[in-house]
Amino acid sequence: IFFRCLLPTMNIFSTKKPKHVGEGMMSGLKNIGKGVGVGAAALVGAPIVGAKQGGAKGFVKGLGVGIVGGTVAVGAGVVTGVTQVAKGVAATPTAINHERNGQVWDPYKHDWVQYKLEDEAHDVLQVSDEEFLKKLIEEREAAKKQAISEQEKKQWEQMDALKDAVQAMKTEDHKDAPASGTATDPSAYGVKEAELYDLLGVKPNATPNEIKKGYYKRAQVLHPDKNPGNEQAKAQFQAVGEAYQILSDEQLRANYDKHGRAGVDAAPKMDSAALFAMIFGSEKFKQYTGDLQITDQMMQEEKFPEPLVAFRQTKREVQCAVDLAAKLQSFVEGHEDEWTHKVMEEAKELSEAAFGATLLHAIAYIYVEQAQLRLGLKDGGKMFRSMHVSGHNMMMKYQALQAGLRMATMAQQMQAGQKEGEGKLTPEQQAELAGLMVEALWQVTVIDIEDTLRHVCWRVCEDLGISKEDRVKRTKGLLALGMIFEKASAEKAKGGVDEFKQKMVGKVPEAEQPKDEQK
Incomplete structure (x- = not known):
């Protein structure tokens, strides 16, 4: 999860098209600064690593590597920095024309657009995940037929993965809802008690991901924000949260399977609303933040x-x-x-x-x-x-x-x-x-x-x-x-x-x- 969030922004030097000369200068200065910083880190860090691995000889070798690496980094920063400034100068006349024509700069696409929120909302919000994937598959299949070289055909190797995702959505839509409230026979699964599993609507042999999904579905229904003034729903929400705290922990789950409630009496009882907000975001904030990415990642059976x-x-x-x-x-x-x-x-x-x-x-x-x-x-x-x-x-x-x-x-x-x-x-x-x-x-x-x-x-x-x-x-x-x-x-x-x-x-x-x- 950490690196999935961080990697898209960890490119060292920016080479994206700047809006105008001002943005080009700023991007260029950043690149030069990054080059100097990376170069200094290499010059200092490489000898230290070398000394740890090879003593005095390693230090000398590391120093040589640091000097070369530092020089390359600084040089790359200067070259890309000057290039960004030049791009900005070249883009300025075009920027003036686009602004006169009423267009705005999209800093995420790095292009000029005629953006209207109402139009994008109409195009995007009414489309389901399944409809999006079907349309994408159709477009890629059409493009694949027009591909000439083998190299171009390899670009569409994700087709099977997209089709599998569509099929998985159909299967998910037809799954029965978790049978919360249905008592499970613990002896059939070799455990002492099954009450906590029943609270989440899963069986005692459920996978960790199934437990997460069961908790999310039950907690969404019982959340106090959706049941104001309902003390019974509030109590059930707290119970579901406590069940998840135990069953999501491998060690506590093993204790519960072996000894039942008595085996987890000493486990902490955290506030379920805080737990839910920490993991999935608060229902009251959904209009501001939407569903957090970490929620999607935790709820996926397989990577989308x-x-x-x-x-x-x-x-x-x-x-x-x-x-x-x-x-x-x-x-x-x-x-x-x-x-x-x-x-x-x-x-x-x-x-x-x-x-x-x-x-x-x-x-x-x-x-x-x-x-x-x-x-x-x-x-x-x-x-x-x-x-x-x-x-x-x-x-x-x-x-x-x-x-x-x-x-x-x-x-x-x-x-x-x-x-x-x-x-x-x-x-x-x-x-x-x-x-x-x-x-x-x-x-x-x-x-x-x-x-x-x-x-x-x-x-x-x-x-x-x-x-x-x-x-x-x-x-x-x-x-x-x-x-x-x-x-x-x-x-x-x-x-x-x-x-x-x-x-x-x-x-x-x-x-x-x-x-x-x-x-």
């Missing part, structure tokens, strides 16, 4: 074809853009006081939801960032604001990678300790590892939310389906919305992750037995 993943993400962004534009419409129409009052009330409610302040703060940051970028506010105008955005992106991806590496390193150390005969993990070790997992999961979630909302804000603020005056008003409304969200979440935002980590206390060792059986 890349075209379908891209389509689902586009659909998510368009729906969020439509919802955001509707949210800002009252502000655009001039009803600012009434709009502000309603938004402040909503922000207060969102910040009080489980994990709400933390999610709200992440949303607020992007709204303010993107509005200020377009309005040219703070930090010396648009150019410096763009550089600030790029720096923030790099920092977030570095933090996510760092969190993932810390988690992986600790897990390896614990496994090594177990192999050396130190026994099972202590509750303290499990708590520490769980805390790192929460931190890493949140970092990846933030990257997903921020990248998605930047695309959403572009659609909302660059929509040529409305007048230029209304686009400016929308952008100002976006800034106001972000600042209200920021104020409502400021005090509790950081505490959300820390509080959740504190709840990840140690778990029951596999060998532990309930007291009644020990007697």
Whole structure:
């Protein structure tokens, strides 16, 4: 999950077409800076690695490698940097003509477009995943017939995977819903109890992925946001969350299978609403963030074809853009006081939801960032604001990678300790590892939310389906919305992750037995 989110943005030097000379200069300076940074890292790091592997000789060899690698990196940065500046100069006359013709620059496609949100919503939101794949297959089969060389024919090797995905969707649509509430005979599966499996609507031999899907389906139906004031649904939602906490943990699940409820009495009971929000995103925030990518990845039986993943993400962004534009419409129409009052009330409610302040703060940051970028506010105008955005992106991806590496390193150390005969993990070790997992999961979630909302804000603020005056008003409304969200979440935002980590206390060792059986 970490690298799937990070790899698309880890190309060192940008070679994409710049909008104009200003963007070309900025891209060029970034490339030169990256080249110098990578070169310095190679010059310092290679001798250290060489010394660890080969002593003094290794140090000398590493120094040579570092000098060569550093020189190449700096040279590549300078060459690509100068090239980007030249591209920007060449693109400037074209940019002026496109702006005169009423087109806008799409920073994600790196091209000029006549973008209208209403048109894209009409083209995208009514198309199901199955319809999209069928259309894609038809287009690729038609292109395959026209292919001449063997090399061109190899481009369509994904055809079988696409057809399998369509068939899988048909199978999924005809599956019976999980039989929650149906009692399972535990003796038929060699377990002591099956109540927790029944709560999730799965059998005791279910795979980890089936358990995740069962939890997601049941939790969606019972979520308090969908059942306000229903205490029975709230209690069932908590019970389903506790069942998932036990059955999603390999060690606790083994204890439950062997000893039943008595074997997991000491397991932590975390708030189910916070757990659901952490993994899948809060229902109340769906209009702002859509379904998180990590939700799709966790719910997949097999990896979706890349075209379908891209389509689902586009659909998510368009729906969020439509919802955001509707949210800002009252502000655009001039009803600012009434709009502000309603938004402040909503922000207060969102910040009080489980994990709400933390999610709200992440949303607020992007709204303010993107509005200020377009309005040219703070930090010396648009150019410096763009550089600030790029720096923030790099920092977030570095933090996510760092969190993932810390988690992986600790897990390896614990496994090594177990192999050396130190026994099972202590509750303290499990708590520490769980805390790192929460931190890493949140970092990846933030990257997903921020990248998605930047695309959403572009659609909302660059929509040529409305007048230029209304686009400016929308952008100002976006800034106001972000600042209200920021104020409502400021005090509790950081505490959300820390509080959740504190709840990840140690778990029951596999060998532990309930007291009644020990007697």
